[in-house]
Amino acid sequence: MAQKKAHEVDAFLSRPDTSFPVLLLYGPDPGLVSERAETVVKHSGVPANDPFSHVVLQADDLERDIGRLFDEARTVSLFGGRRLLRIKGAGNGRNLADAVADLAADPPADCTILIEAGDLKKSAPLRTQVERGRAAMALPCYQDEDKALDRMIDEELAAAGLSMDRATREMLRARLGADRLASRGEVRKLCLYALGKGQIHEEDIEAIVGDVSAETVDEAVDAAASGEVRRLPELIGRLVSSGTSTFQLHGALLRFFQGLQVMRGEVETKGTPVSAVVERRRPHFRRRPAMEAALGAWDGSGIAAVLRRLEHDILLSRREGALAVTIMRRSLIEIGVEAARRRARARR
Structure with missing residues (x-):
């Protein structure tokens, strides 16, 4: 079987091997898949900005017109040299799979x-x-493990001429998610901030590196509670790709609505304006608009219903571990839809 184990992929890609002209990169982390695809492009010798030699295709388009893949694959380069066909967004499409079987055989x-x-x-x-x-090779791309994350940090530190001690490295790793591109972006931002210092310290990380996974959890909670439904699919995708546990998200939702219940009680019993109640909670300025929108949309009975629902979903996701992501996605979407409805009614 033509495949590599996850820990062998980087070594394989570091030594271009044209005896496998059909390469499949797959895995749950789209950032890691994309980054390794860029490595293939770099080592292929094909100019990335040459539209005649480097052709990018979408898998969905090929499913509707698979003949285009054969046409592009058999086309001879106008000026000679190798050509590179890059197919993005592949999944369980049957037409592409059958075409790849033919191309891998011939x-x-x-x-x-x-x-x-x-x-x-x-x-x-x-x-x-x-x-x-x-003539094909399957290359699994799994989420960052400790060694892979350390290797990525070392690459960026070496490129910037910087170093850091062990405690600082541990602090940095704790703030990085499992999405390779997002993590590398945070490390590059840190290196730029510390350029010229020689060594990165913990205060540099506190000043410039955000907690990738925690920030996305907060964004998802705020979007659901305030009815920003259109943002949820992208945020859910980031949470899943970063390896965020469903319990972490459900717990954050539960805490948010528990706090909202206390604040709503103050609004309903004392008549305190929503903005004044939120101000006393002193939320981060980025979260304040969502908190005000949620507090204005949800009444006491609605919040109580959400809390009962979340307790049920947390228990269900523990019992049905294989469905935990589906349960989490449903919780967010349905809460977000209900919040949007409530906001729409309040505006009438």
């Missing part, structure tokens, strides 16, 4: 076909066909 000359996919099960057609193909 690969085109001087052409690399690079496929970026999400988390594919072992039985997924695309993964199965690549692993069976004589």
Whole structure:
């Protein structure tokens, strides 16, 4: 079977091997998949800005017109040299899987076909066909482990001519999520901030590096509670890709609505304005608008219903671990939809 184990992928990509012209990168972390795809592009020798040699295709488009993939794969470069076809957004489409099987059995000359996919099960057609193909290689991209995260930090520190002690490194790692691109972006921002210092200290991290996963949890909670439904799919995707536990998110939702219940009681019993109640809570300035919107939208009975629902969902996600992400997604979306309805009624 033509596949590498997760810990072997970086070493394989560091040594270009044209004997496998069909490459499949897959995994739950889209940032890591994309970053490794960029490594393939870099080592391919094909100019990334040459639209004739470097062609980017979307998997959904190919499912509707798979003939285009064969046309592009068999096209000879106008000025000679290798061509690179980069297919993004692959999943469980049958047409692409069948086409890849044909191309892996009879690969085109001087052409690399690079496929970026999400988390594919072992039985997924695309993964199965690549692993069976004589000229294809499947490369699993799993979420950052400690060694991979340390290696990424070392790369950025070396490029910037900086260093850090062990305690500072531990502090930095604790603030990084599992999305490779987001984590690398935070480290690069830190290195730019500390450029010229020689060594990075803990106060530098406190000043410039946000907690990637925690910030997204807060954003998702605020969006759901205030009815910003359109933001939720992207935020949920970030939470899932960063490896955030469903219990962490459900717990944050529960605490938010418990606090909202106390504040709502003050509004309803004392007639205190919403803005004054929120001001006394002293929330972070980024969260204040969402908190005011949520407090104005939800009444006491509505908040109580949400709290009962969250307690039920937390228990259910513990009992049905395989469905925990689905339960979490449903909790956020349904709470967000109800909040949007309440805000719409209040504006009438």
